[in-house]
Amino acid sequence: MKNICFYFQVHQPMRLRPYRFFDIGTNHNYFDDTVNHEIMRKVAGKCYLPTNQLMLDLINEHKGHFKISYSISGVCLDQFEMYAQDVLESFKKLADTGCVEFMAETYSHSLAALASPDEFKAQVERHAKKIEELFGQKPTTFRNTELIYSDHIGTLVKELGYDTMLTEGADHILDWRSPNLMYENATGNGLKLLLKNYKLSDDMAFRFGAKEWEGWPLTADKFAGWINQTPWDEEIINLFMDYETFGEHQWEHTGIFDFLKHLPSAVLGQTDFRFVTPSEASSFMKPVAKLDVPNPMSWADEERDLTAWLGNNIQDDAFESLYRLEDKVKQVKDDKIKQDWLYLQTSDHFYYMCTKFWADGDVHKYFSHYDSPYDGFLNYMNVLVDFEEEVNKSLGIKIEEAEVKRSVSDRFKDLLPEGFKTDV
Amino acid sequence: MSEARKKKVLMFGWEFPPHISGGLGTACFGLTSGLIEHGMDVLFVVPKLFGKEDNDKFKFVSASDVEVNFSDDQFSENLKKISYLQIHSHIVPYVAPEEFLKRKDLDVQELVNNSKNSSAKFAFTGKYGKDLLDEVSKYAVVAMQVAKDQEFDIIHAHDWLTFPAAIMAKEISGKQLVVHIHATEFDRSGEHVNQDVYNLERRGIEAADRVVCVSRLTRRILIDKYGVAPDKVFVVHNGVVAKPKIVYPASKLPNRKIVTFLGRITFQKGPDYFVNAAKRLLTIMPDVHFVMAGSGDMHLQLIEKVAEMKMSSRFHFTGFLNFEETNALFGMTDIYVMPSVSEPFGITPLEAMRTGVPVIISKQSGVAEVLDNAVKIDFWDEQAVADAIQGLLEHPEIAKKLASNGSGEVEELKWEYAALKLKEIYLDLLKNK
Numbered sequence: 001m002k003n004i005c006f007y008f009q010v011h012q013p014m015r016l017r018p019y020r021f022f023d024i025g026t027n028h029n030y031f032d033d034t035v036n037h038e039i040m041r042k043v044a045g046k047c048y049l050p051t052n053q054l055m056l057d058l059i060n061e062h063k064g065h066f067k068i069s070y071s072i073s074g075v076c077l078d079q080f081e082m083y084a085q086d087v088l089e090s091f092k093k094l095a096d097t098g099c100v101e102f103m104a105e106t107y108s109h110s111l112a113a114l115a116s117p118d119e120f121k122a123q124v125e126r127h128a129k130k131i132e133e134l135f136g137q138k139p140t141t142f143r144n145t146e147l148i149y150s151d152h153i154g155t156l157v158k159e160l161g162y163d164t165m166l167t168e169g170a171d172h173i174l175d176w177r178s179p180n181l182m183y184e185n186a187t188g189n190g191l192k193l194l195l196k197n198y199k200l201s202d203d204m205a206f207r208f209g210a211k212e213w214e215g216w217p218l219t220a221d222k223f224a225g226w227i228n229q230t231p232w233d234e235e236i237i238n239l240f241m242d243y244e245t246f247g248e249h250q251w252e253h254t255g256i257f258d259f260l261k262h263l264p265s266a267v268l269g270q271t272d273f274r275f276v277t278p279s280e281a282s283s284f285m286k287p288v289a290k291l292d293v294p295n296p297m298s299w300a301d302e303e304r305d306l307t308a309w310l311g312n313n314i315q316d317d318a319f320e321s322l323y324r325l326e327d328k329v330k331q332v333k334d335d336k337i338k339q340d341w342l343y344l345q346t347s348d349h350f351y352y353m354c355t356k357f358w359a360d361g362d363v364h365k366y367f368s369h370y371d372s373p374y375d376g377f378l379n380y381m382n383v384l385v386d387f388e389e390e391v392n393k394s395l396g397i398k399i400e401e402a403e404v405k406r407s408v409s410d411r412f413k414d415l416l417p418e419g420f421k422t423d424v
Numbered sequence: 425m426s427e428a429r430k431k432k433v434l435m436f437g438w439e440f441p442p443h444i445s446g447g448l449g450t451a452c453f454g455l456t457s458g459l460i461e462h463g464m465d466v467l468f469v470v471p472k473l474f475g476k477e478d479n480d481k482f483k484f485v486s487a488s489d490v491e492v493n494f495s496d497d498q499f500s501e502n503l504k505k506i507s508y509l510q511i512h513s514h515i516v517p518y519v520a521p522e523e524f525l526k527r528k529d530l531d532v533q534e535l536v537n538n539s540k541n542s543s544a545k546f547a548f549t550g551k552y553g554k555d556l557l558d559e560v561s562k563y564a565v566v567a568m569q570v571a572k573d574q575e576f577d578i579i580h581a582h583d584w585l586t587f588p589a590a591i592m593a594k595e596i597s598g599k600q601l602v603v604h605i606h607a608t609e610f611d612r613s614g615e616h617v618n619q620d621v622y623n624l625e626r627r628g629i630e631a632a633d634r635v636v637c638v639s640r641l642t643r644r645i646l647i648d649k650y651g652v653a654p655d656k657v658f659v660v661h662n663g664v665v666a667k668p669k670i671v672y673p674a675s676k677l678p679n680r681k682i683v684t685f686l687g688r689i690t691f692q693k694g695p696d697y698f699v700n701a702a703k704r705l706l707t708i709m710p711d712v713h714f715v716m717a718g719s720g721d722m723h724l725q726l727i728e729k730v731a732e733m734k735m736s737s738r739f740h741f742t743g744f745l746n747f748e749e750t751n752a753l754f755g756m757t758d759i760y761v762m763p764s765v766s767e768p769f770g771i772t773p774l775e776a777m778r779t780g781v782p783v784i785i786s787k788q789s790g791v792a793e794v795l796d797n798a799v800k801i802d803f804w805d806e807q808a809v810a811d812a813i814q815g816l817l818e819h820p821e822i823a824k825k826l827a828s829n830g831s832g833e834v835e836e837l838k839w840e841y842a843a844l845k846l847k848e849i850y851l852d853l854l855k856n857k
Contacts, residue, residue, distance in 0.1 A: 021715065021742040022752060313731035321737040356628050378743075381736050385713075388737065398679055412815025415799050415808055416822070423822050424815070 003086050004267060005194060005228070007166060008243035010048075010072040011109050012040060012079055013348035015369060019379050024155045024386045029115045030340060035369065040083040047247040052090035054246075054257060059099045067099045067275040070243070073141040074107035074127045077134065088134070095135035096393050100278035104128045104162065105138035110345035111309055113144055113153045114296065115323040118330075123342070124160055136209040137276040140164065140368070141278040147196065147240065148306065149297040151292065152195075154185035162191070164282035166240060169195035170304040183285035185406035191253040193291055196240040196299060200226065205241035209254035219257065220262035224270040236281055237273070247406050295304055302358070308368065309350040319350060320382055325391060332374070334394045340387060344380075352376035430810040431850065432465035434576040434579035436567065440484070446553065446779075447662075447771045448606050451638075452582055454663050456482060458843020459591070467571055469589070471551035471563055485574075487566040487773025488550075493543045501570050502595050531777070550801060556585070560624075564588035571596040578850050584621055594631060600853050602846075603632040607768045608645050611658040614691060623775060634849055636660050638769040660846055661794050662769045663839035664778065681712045681817055681835055683779075684757040686750065686772055687764075689720030692805045694763035695787065699726055701809035702762070703733050708814060712738065717753055719744040754791025757818050759823070763803045766788050773798065774837065777830040782823045784812045793836060797830035 039346060058066045061356035072091070080088040094100045106112055106123040107130070113120045124142070132138050138385045142162040145151060149167035157165050169179025175197070185191035199335040215222070242249060247293070250256040268274050310319055322344060328340045352368045353376050370376035394397075414424040433857040439449035450588030458468045466483065469686035473486040494500065514715065546562040549555070571579075579601045594601045609617045609625055628652055635657040637643050643659050646652045683702070687693045691693055695716060702714040708823060716726065716739070723741070730739045745753060754760070760776035760783045767789035774791065776783050777798070785792050786803035799816070801808040 021740050022749065024740075202570045313728050314736070315735050316735040317731035320734065324737075368754055377727065377731070377736075378741055382740065385737060385740070391680075405816070408811045408814045409818075411451065411808070411811045412819070415798070415801060415815070417796055417798065419796075419825075420822055423825065424819060 002230065002234070002271075002273045003274050003281055004171065005236055005238045005276050005278055005281055006068040007103070007238065007240045007278065008068065008070050008245075009146075009241070010070055010076055010243045012043065012076045013038070013109070013346045014075075014079070014343040016379055016383055019382045019386075021382055023391060027334075028386060028390055030383045030387070031343065037083045042086045043244060043248055044087050046252070047244050048084070048087045049090060050252075050257065051243065051260075052094060053088070054260060054363060055100075056094055056097070058088070058261070059094070059097045059350045061219070061266050062268065064099055065268055065275060067101075067277050067280070069103060069133045069277045070099035071103040071105045072131075073105060073109035073132055073345055073346075074123075075109055077130055085150050092135060095137065099277075100163055101279055102131050102135050102137055102139055102302070103141045103143045103166070103278065104131065105143050106145055106345075108342040109348070110342075110348065111145060111148070111306075111319070112345060113156060114149065114306070114310070115319070116326055117156055117226075119323075119326060119345075121154055123345075124157075130353050141166065141282065142387065148310075149193075149293060150296040151186045151294060153296065154191045154293075155187055155189060155295045158164070158185065158189045158191040164194065164278055166278060167196070167293075168195050168239070169198055169238070171215040171294055172304065173291060173297060178234050180230060180237055181288045182236070182281070182285040183289055183291040186292045187347070191289055192285070193237050194236070195291075195384055196282060198214065198299070200237060201239045201241050203241065204259075205245045208245075208250045208256055208259070215381055220259055220266035220374050221260075221270070223263065224266040226333070226376075227273055228255055229269050234272055234391065235285060236276070241391040283339060285321050306353050307356060309347050312353070312355050314355070314373065315350050315353045318353060318377060318380055318384070321381070325388055328391050328395060328397075332391055332394050337387075337390055337394055340390075344384065344387065349376070349380050350358055353380070389395050429457055430463060430465045432467065432576040433580050433850070433856065434571065434574060434597075435466050435468045435582070436563075436589050436593070437582040438471060440468060440470050440477060440482075442476050443550070446765055447769070450585060450665060450771065451662055454665050454839030455843050455846060456839040457665075458663070458838075459847060461840055462843055462847050464847060467574060467576060469567070470550065470761050471559060472546035474550070478508070487546065487563050487570075488548045488814060489545070489568050490566045491543050491545050492565055492569045495542070496568075496572070498596065502568060502592055513824060538844045549724060551706075557685040558587060560585050564592045565645075566812075568596050571599075577854060578602065580604060580850075581628065584609075584625045584628060586748065587624055587631075590628065591631045600633040601631060602634045602636055602849065602853070603628045605629075605635060605637040605646060605768070608642065608649070610645055610649055610706065611642075611692060611766045611768050626747070632656075633853055636657065636846065636849065638662055639793055641766075641788065641793070642768045646746045658845075658849055660842050660849075661837070662771060663837045663842045664771070664774045664834055665839060666835075667778075674756050681709075681758045682713060682715060682756050683759045683761060684715045684717065684753060684776075685751065685761055685763075685815055686745070687762065688715040689716065689718050689723045690725060690766070691722065692765050693720075694765045695720075695722055695726055696729070697763040697803055697806055697809065698761055699729055699733070699735075699739070699857050700806040701761070701813070702730075702739055704806060704810035705813050706735060706738055708810075709736070709817065712813070712817070714739040715742060715753065715757070716740070716743040716841045718748070750775070751779070754781055758779050759784065759813055759815070761809060762786060762789065762791075763801070763809060765803050767791070774834050777827070777834045780827045780831055782816055784809060795830070795833065797826050797833050799826070802812065802820065 014031045015035055016030055051097050107127040112123055128139050141164045142157045143166040147168045179195040179197045183193040208218055246256055296306050297304050353373045355373045358373055409424050413421050437452040439451050441453045441560050469485045472488045524528050529655050547561050567672045571593035579590050579593050581602045583606050590601055601731055609622045635652055643657050645659050647654055689695045762773050762779045762785045764786045769790035773785050774781040784799040787800050790801050797811045
């Protein structure tokens with residue numbers, strides 16, 4: 001018997017409002033409630049509600065044989081609570097079936113693992129607590145933001161008590177090896193790794209509706225046929241994707257819901273595959289090898305690296321400016337500031353600053369509400385300056401009269417007009 | 425004084441308040457107001473009236489409303505003379521929107537052939553759009569009709585856009601011409617001058633009986649690079665339009681010091697020197713904030729540079745600011761810096777000074793010639809800029825004295841003085857005729 005592991009990323013960032021230089025010091029509401037509400041309702045209508053209903057129907061129909069897993073970011077859960085209680089209820093119903101696993105991640109879908117182990121751990125703990133409160137299960141599997149993983153991150157995750165982690169089956173890491181097996185962290189700490197089969201995942205998530213694609217139109221039967229071609233010694237196919245694939249990235253008219261509706265019966269009826277959750281897979285599968293990932297990888301873009309979020313000048317300066325505030329924020333008691341701190345860390349803010357494909361207007365543009373990466377950057381920095389002032393205010397920190405490390409009196413005197421020189 | 429007819433100036437200018445895009449319109453307003461106060465008549469020809477101009481105080485001709493009668497033989501002869509306007513290369517105007525870089529050309533000969541024995545009006549946007557040269561040419565055609573219809577004593581033209589028009593007016597009327605240089609092509613484009621614009625400037629200057637410019641700096645350029653005879657070119661420094669004092673909102677960052685650059689973000693304004701000076705200062709005073717207000721072709725490049733220097737949390741870009749926002753920014757500003765590489769005059773430091781902000785200005789600006797209460801630096805001397813900022817922040821009493829003396833000094837830079845000088849130049853010309 002072989003296994004299919006479905007995992008869906010459910011995430012919506014708290015988008016910033018247009019925040020101008022002149023807002024600094026006057027407006028401390030950074031997030032665009034109107035837009036965030038609007039987008040949440042739109043995606044709820046097109047994706048979350050109908051897809052959750054379909055998942056529930058499929059789970060009931062297949063009597064425990066159809067299983068799936070989710071990681072829902074904390075910042076998304078907060079927005080469900082604010083704008084989409086109906087969506088939250090439907091996820092709770094799914095949780096009640098016992099066929100759905102909810103995974104842990106950073107609360108704000110952040111890049112904290114790359115900046116600060118302390119902040120990373122604090123966010124993971126906060127998220128796990130939230131998941132347990134809402135869905136009654138304590139997460140045992142970890143999925144980092146956008147499947148970002150490295151040996152070092154694996155160490156942090158293991159230290160937090162997780163035995164299994166999801167990441168990308170990137171070519172540059174696997175080389176000739178297959179993603180359809182279980183691997184483990186390179187340091188020997190025993191952290192098990194499930195790798196995304198990006199070929200089959202992306203057939204569903206990216207190529208499904210593309211008429212120019214040779215696989216089009218993709219049916220459940222055809223997909224089952226592809227799965228059947230998996231070599232005999234490979235054990236698991238990990239289909240990892242954005243949940244918004246259903247109805248949002250792939251619109252309803254592409255037939256994505258029909259495909260999903262028929263997929264479980266096609267797989268269960270025409271193949272020797274069964275559905276498993278990540279923790280189930282982890283319970284009976286043994287790692288075949290250690291996976292060396294010295295530099296962080298992700299599931300984004302061709303490069304499968306971090307360059308969607310970090311690496312250009314504006315991304316790096318924004319990121320460093322943010323985490324320079326960490327020590328101060330840690331001392332703050334104010335809840336609003338703490339929450340803003342979380343939401344400002346969401347990876348999407350840095351994604352909007354990506355200049356890689358700016359000229360081509362590609363997938364990055366689709367996911368950004370800014371006209372250019374520079375607009376996104378300047379907007380973010382304005383917010384961050386106000387945030388820094390708010391942190392200082394909250395801690396009672398006054399900016400001292402400039403502490404002068406060297407005096408310029410002599411040279412300054414030379415620069416002054418006549419009539420002023422004697423004043424120095 | 426006898427009741428002799430007032431002397432009348434036929435003045436060509438591309439913009440007039442409130443519809444302006446830069447200092448040129450403000451200068452046209454100040455000079456015209458001043459001339460009127462000094463008892464002269466001014467008929468101001470704009471490409472287009474936008475409807476909010478002060479028609480009680482000023483007399484306008486809108487080129488868009490003038491019907492040109494081509495049956496006049498004198499016109500068709502003169503039209504041939506502006507065939508040089510058929511320019512087939514790309515031209516950068518002084519307010520430089522990128523769209524302008526491509527345009528189709530007006531074939532003047534075609535116009536003459538098709539319009540004979542008929543009359544026509546021309547549409548103008550009055551902006552600096554992609555059809556700017558087209559409009560410059562049409563404006564020159566309209567100028568003939570204006571010169572024929574109107575009574576006047578002397579012609580005055582502001583910057584190259586209006587030079588072809590002024591030349592036509594001179595051809596038709598035989599009146600003397602004063603051209604006014606607010607900025608040369610060298611100020612706008614550095615050493616990469618647009619040859620066609622330069623040629624238009626030269627034609628205007630050569631056709632002129634007197635050349636007026638806004639600073640000794642510009643006069644030097646006109647003599648050195650345009651070959652103007654020194655005794656033909658006169659300096660009339662700009663003034664400042666008197667405005668009621670505005671009360672500015674208190675700083676939004678109460679504990680922070682703010683150092684401001686405000687202007688087009690383009691090579692000639694020296695914005696990169698400002699960025700480098702900021703870097704030098706931040707290593708010493710890490711909590712000073714810098715603001716770069718404006719837009720321009722170096723905008724993105726400098727955002728990148730500031731980020732690369734890891735200063736983005738202390739260096740802010742506001743984008744283009746309107747009048748109220750500019751005032752609000754000055755209200756927050758502790759020090760204003762204008763590190764221009766080449767600035768024929770430079771009105772913004774005066775605006776800053778009037779609001780009580782001490783200024784640091786480059787010696788390579790015309791305004792440095794008229795100001796005493798300012799710190800003057802060479803634009804390239806980033807360390808001096810950093811030292812001056814640090815010194816002013818360390819010595820608030822000096823900053824305060826510079827600011828208060830400065831705002832008094834600015835009040836004395838009046839357009840009426842500039843206009844009086846201009847009137848003397850006119851009268852001298854008319855006397856010699």
